[in-house]
Amino acid sequence: MKVFDFSPTPEQQEMIEKATAFMEEYVYPNEKHMIPHRGLPDEILKTLQQKVKDLGLWAGHMPKEVGGMGIGFVSLGLLSEIIGRSPIAPYIFGSMAPHAGNAEILWHAGTPEQKRKYLIPLVNGDIYSCFAMTEPEVSGSDPTMLQSRAEKDGDEWVINAHKWFTTSAIGASFSIVMAMTDPDAPPHERYSLFIVDADNPGFEIIRELPVMGDHFAGGHCEVRYTNCRVPAENMLGNRGEGFKLAQLRLRSGRITHAMRWIGVAKRSFDLMVEYSLKRVTRGKTLSEFQTIQNFIADSATEIEAARLMTLYTAWKMDQGDEARKEISMIKFFGAKILHDVIDRAIQVHGALGITADTPLEGFYREARSARIYDGADEVHRMVVAKQVLKAFQKR
Numbered sequence: 393m394k395v396f397d398f399s400p401t402p403e404q405q406e407m408i409e410k411a412t413a414f415m416e417e418y419v420y421p422n423e424k425h426m427i428p429h430r431g432l433p434d435e436i437l438k439t440l441q442q443k444v445k446d447l448g449l450w451a452g453h454m455p456k457e458v459g460g461m462g463i464g465f466v467s468l469g470l471l472s473e474i475i476g477r478s479p480i481a482p483y484i485f486g487s488m489a490p491h492a493g494n495a496e497i498l499w500h501a502g503t504p505e506q507k508r509k510y511l512i513p514l515v516n517g518d519i520y521s522c523f524a525m526t527e528p529e530v531s532g533s534d535p536t537m538l539q540s541r542a543e544k545d546g547d548e549w550v551i552n553a554h555k556w557f558t559t560s561a562i563g564a565s566f567s568i569v570m571a572m573t574d575p576d577a578p579p580h581e582r583y584s585l586f587i588v589d590a591d592n593p594g595f596e597i598i599r600e601l602p603v604m605g606d607h608f609a610g611g612h613c614e615v616r617y618t619n620c621r622v623p624a625e626n627m628l629g630n631r632g633e634g635f636k637l638a639q640l641r642l643r644s645g646r647i648t649h650a651m652r653w654i655g656v657a658k659r660s661f662d663l664m665v666e667y668s669l670k671r672v673t674r675g676k677t678l679s680e681f682q683t684i685q686n687f688i689a690d691s692a693t694e695i696e697a698a699r700l701m702t703l704y705t706a707w708k709m710d711q712g713d714e715a716r717k718e719i720s721m722i723k724f725f726g727a728k729i730l731h732d733v734i735d736r737a738i739q740v741h742g743a744l745g746i747t748a749d750t751p752l753e754g755f756y757r758e759a760r761s762a763r764i765y766d767g768a769d770e771v772h773r774m775v776v777a778k779q780v781l782k783a784f785q786k787r
Contacts, residue, residue, distance in 0.1 A: 404467055410447055411474045411485075418443065419478045423751070426480050429600070431609030440484045441517050451486040451515055453644050454495055458507070459515045465706035468644060469651040473699070476655025479607035479754065486515070487648065488609075490523040490559050493641030494568050497585070501629035501637050510566060510587060519565040524555040524615060525638065532557075533771050535570075535635065536579040540617070542571035542586060547624050549573075549586060551594065553617040557765075560610030561597050565590055569617060570634045583634030587626045594620025605758040642766060647709070650702040650722040653730040653762065656755050657695050663750060664688070664737035671740075678740060687736040698722065698729045717779040720772035727762040727769060734759050 400408060418440055425436055432440075444450050452471045454460025463471070475481040482488035491514055498511040513519045530537040540553030551571050558567065566589050573584040588595055596618065600611035629637050665688060668679040678684045705718035734756045738745035745752050763769045 400470065404470055407449065407463075407467065408470060408474065411449055411471055414444065414447060414449070415474060415477060415481065419481050419484060423478060423480055426607075428606030429608065429611045431483055432480055437483060438517075441486060444485050449485060451492075451495075453487050453492050453648065454499065454515050458495075458499060458511060465644065465647050465709040466703060469647050469703055469706040472648040472651035473655045473658075476652025477659040479751075479758070482652070483609060486517050489645060489649075490641075491521050492648070493645050494521045494523055496641050496644065497568065497628060497637050500640050501585075501633070503625065505625070506587065506628070513565075520560055520563050520610065522558045522561040522564040522567045522610070522613075523641070524553065524558045524561075524567050524569040524617075526557045527554055528556045528614070529554065533768050535638075536582070538570065538572065538583065540569070540571035542573050542584065544573075544624075545621075548621045549624060549627065551586060551588065551617045551620040551622065553620075554614075555617075556601060556612075556614040558613045558615045559608055561613035561615055562600060562610045564610060567595070567615070568628065570638065571617075573634075574632050577632055580635045581632040584631050585628040585634045585637050586622055587628060588617065588620060588622055592620055592622065594618050604760055605754070607754065607758050646719050646723055646766060647702065647706050649762070649766065650698070650705075650726040653726045653759075654695060654699045654702065656759070657691070657698075657730050657733040660734045660737040660752060660755055661688075661691050661695060663752065664691070664733075664740045667744075668740055684740060687740060691733045691736055694729045695733060698726045701725065717776055720767075720775040720779075723767060724763070724769040724772045727759075730762055731756075731759045 422432065422436055422440065425432055427433070431437065449461065449471070451460035452463055452468050456462035475485050475487065495511060495515050498506060498514070502511055514521055525535065525538070526532045527538055527540065529539060540551070540555070542549045542551045551569060553569060553571050555569065561567065566587055569586050569588055570583050571586065572582050574582050594617055596616045598614040598616055600613050603612050668684050668688070669677055671678045701718070702722045705715050705722050708715040708718060734752060738752050738756060741750060741752060744750060747753065
């Protein structure tokens, strides 16, 4: 008989304990060294990354063949929940977007030479990368409108594109760019992916966008590809597979995002509860007031609901299910819970909550973008509704 088991396996429990201990000893104490939009200084980051590798906790999203942990989606989710408690931890554990997603594309679609040149050093943390898809002139929620073009010229492709929100472009060794190669093909078969080295004379970082939040190293940049020539072998996968390959980077990415959000929400929750127990006003601790108790009860319930939804989705994916409906559910539900819990935690802290003396104000600024990136909430709601209606009509 097949049953659900909510307890971690011995291997998962060991992973959880090792990661938790590492966070306490090495990650939280080093948060004070984080530089906005640049992350940790290399001398600190590289030392901590090596310690993670020595513990066997490096690159949980990647297979062992290329230096990762080779764990399933549930295990990846459990690890991401712990890593998510700190903005610097994903970099320290070798699982930060966009590098993680780009590595997955290279693993699934890269040629042996592309894997040797780009994948192995990327997974190892020796180089960084960026992903160029979103464009300022068209709606990001409808990628079939992308205006970028790539035209074949002999043994080369010539790319002309204007992109923005290219995360981590500053310091990246290469980008993966989506551009139209077949304008007459069906909408989702018109685009292809290309690897472009950062030293390509046609690649230009126009500016680093001034955005809300400062946790992403390398910034969110506006970039141009002007008559950017790349050899034909720099195409990733087959011609017209751009959308298909782009989806690959989102599968485990949405599990890690959603579980990291749980980690952020839990840390915010812990700070809220701790402060409510020690802060005294009108002769009582904050925890004795019903409004604060409602904050605590609602937050505890919502965090647990989002956590179980995400782990269930990860479990379905481990069974080979695409879990498209569930992935969309955890994306918009998790983003809402993330925002609401941090908001309550700030309210409980009062004026202290909007200072940088706690991590809450930084968490809050970063949380707002969660409702937009990797698909706006409205798009994911539409996906869920369509799937529900389709299943209902079939019945």
